[in-house]
Amino acid sequence: MYSLQGIGISAAAEDVYLSLVERGPTTAAELAHVLHVTPHAMTAAVGELIALGLVAPDGAGLVAHPPRAALDALVESRSRDLATLRDGVEELTRFWHDHHAESAGYIEIVRTEAGRTAISRRLYDEATEQIRALTIGYSGRSARPNMMAPGCREALSRGVRTSVVYGPQVLHDRPAREAVQNSIDLGEQARVFTGVPLNMGICDDRFALVCPPASDWDRRHHIVVRRSDLLEALIGVFESYWQIAVPLPNAVDTADDTGAAPTAETRQLLTCLSGGLTDESIARELGVSERTVGRRITRLQELLGARTRFQLGVQASRHGWL
Template sequence: MLDALGMSTVDEAVYRAVLDHPQLDLVGLAARLGTGTDSVRASLDRLVDLALVRVNGGGFHVVRPQAALQALLAKAEAEIAARQQRIEATKAAVVALATQYDDRDEPEAIRRLNGLDEVRDYLAELSRSAQTECLSLTPAGPQQPEAMAAEKELNLPALQRGVAIRNIYLDSYRNDPATLAHARWMAEHGGQSRTTATLPLRMVIIDRRIALVPIDPDRSADGALELHSPGVITALVALFEQLWAAGTPLGEAPPKDEHGLNQQERELLRLLADGHTDESAGRQLAVSTRSVQRMMTAITERLGATSRFQAGVEAQRREWL
């Protein structure tokens, strides 16, 4: 019933249980709902993010529903209004393009942008001219504070005029407080962010008409290629949408499979099975070599193995790969 406010069926059940039985702790809530403590904890985290529940010492305090739910309802109504504004902006853009269209030559299908400075300057120009949508993949570690500050300066005007901004980051971003704060800021202003274990390349798509991809995915400092071909753009948008559908929204815990593995752990096993070293696997996941070793040690222990080789054999036997 409250799914329009960002609550799942489980979240709503936990919320009602906390309302009806404020004296219950985590274990008590799980017992009453007949579910595991991990599921209840995840729902409580989401309820905290929605400002419906506050952590109070070792327990939980429910914010008065009259105030909290009304605030969420107002936010949902604002999002609907913002979506309607984006639709109207899209209609206006289509009319403007149809009216202003002349027989000028089409832009080059591919243009080379040399070096990071030229790429950054052009991205700033595209951000200011974007009308409907900006999609991006960011397969790197957490951004520097100055980069996030510059991004806010460009994104806020775009969001205010109704541009839909969606970003996909790596799961490793969840370990960086500054990046999470930036994602929350984006969400507060209408942007959306998700994460996944790995990403194939860095990419930005503006209004489904221009895409920027690196000249060399392993050397982003070399610059980027600006693409205009409708066929290429369509393929890149389809890639983005596929990754978006498989990603986990920031604010939600990455789901685990039937073996208890999250996507990052599954991807680590796959990378190591494909012959990657700890260092190259860490680069793919944007985590340190030490983090790779720590994750692999935990997986090895869960498999009851005494070595990585034995862990690999056991993971294959259990069909974890």
């Protein structure tokens, strides 16, 4: 069976496109009847396909366009995003290997615990517009427990836009997940991605704080990068990760097409799935059996029209659950 999930198209939109290819020009109402979906879900799926150039109106009906031209443009766009990400990582790597060259006025290396604590707090205290961050949490020997960053609550209460991409390892620990959820409930926009390589925070567009992983937490370095081409590159690195990361659930229970709303337990389940936890780990977290976890995931897939767990994340996001 053909599948468009690899390019992020929802299960509903995929069904609509494949049906149009097979049936030829067809009205949206006829497709909704054939595919057993609501008119609202059909409108959303058709809008998704039209935006990609895969479908166009044809009189009273819809017609499927050949996929090559439209999807080649999408592939090219994704390739540029990944190229930007690779370039940023390469530049950051070159900088790290050459970080002892402290003569550059826009770079400061902080080696003491007091200095690291102070600059970490400044990241939140001095922000007036936005904070963008990548985080893999605390790691290495002597690492402290993961918790909400000092100053984060106050920054959110001031209305500072906070966007964070978490490495999935942060979500493997219950206190850490609770801290992340507390931040989200306060207004943080959070996503998760498996390839996050380090801890980094960007205060407005004024300075970045970079903390590469270290085998011993007490021997790590904090690197402050002020306005420069390097800071612009770090902002580009964050934006690339943000675009390809998966959203984590927020605290707003938004109704879906069926009128149902996600419960706190459903949001917790989606958070665990986004973090890459196994069914066994999720079962321990929720206090249920693995079989129950499997049934709940299957039920969510059926409710949201998702064939795979990847599509479940996409559909949950489109319904406002993530």
